[in-house]
Amino acid sequence: MLAQETVDLSATVARHLPYLRRYSRALTGNQASGDRYAVAVLEAVVAEPTTLMQHDDPKVSLFSVFHSVWSSSGAPVAEADAGLAGMAQAHLAKLTQNSREALLLNTIEGFDLREVSAIMGIDMDEARHLIDIALREMEESVRGSVLVIEDEAIIAMDIAAIVEGMGHRVTENARTHSEAVKMAAADKPDLILADIQLADNSSGIEAVNEILSQFGDIPVIFITAFPERLLTGERPEPAFLINKPYTEEQVRSAVSQAMFFSSTDSLRN
Incomplete structure (x- = not known):
């Protein structure tokens, strides 16, 4: 060659x-x-x-x-x-x-x-x-609770509507790192759906890591306009990553996949 x-x-x-x-x-x-x-x-x-x-x-x-x-x-x-x-x-x-x-x-x-x-x-x-x-x-395989971490209100409402339309329960919507950690502690989710850049310039990744340090394995879906930043091969990476702008089908698919691969006793089998 x-x-x-x-x-x-x-x-x-x-x-x-x-x-x-x-x-x-x-x-x-x-x-x-x-x-x-x-x-x-x-x-x-x-x-x-x-x-x-x-x-x-x-x-x-x-x-x-x-x-x-x-x-x-x-x-x-x-x-x-x-x-x-x-x-x-x-x-x-x-x-x-x-x-x-x-x-x-x-x-x-x-x-x-x-x-x-x-x-x-x-x-x-x-x-x-x-x-x-x-x-x-x-979508029929499992149902669970979802914490949304997203600082843009319209996007958060859209994501919540999609997730609830699938039969899952949205526990809260957090706009900042501190809110996310507090809300997760108050109502442990079965799934986290998070943006990586939050309202107070805090990191959705850091918020997720703090939550996981408390609760262990919870499936996570990140939504970002820059997926390459999380797909470097230099550190553990999310299996479920959605590009912005996203489609309803992408969110539905990722949520179903994440729930499917991380079923816990709290989810309906």
């Missing part, structure tokens, strides 16, 4: 890798296992660079390589069979095959039906059918 081609290949992969890693982690429910799949995809691309040219869009090609690796491995989720991971696996066994992959590709990663069908190697009608099935099955 020519030097320029190598540079172009590296730049293409680097541009799309944060999103591939986000998808992989959401799919497996675990950062470590998700990143192992991302590494396997990189190894496959290095071994056969032409795989990035199998579709017109290199990003579609990269995700298509992922699905080849994912399918050949049997599409497992996080390795542990106890605790939250074990509960997630039990729920996963009840879902229609391939439906969650189609849902994530469409609603979280933003691929249209044609691209989803190309990535998964299925026709568009099947892709649409799988997405509809996944939304219904995952």
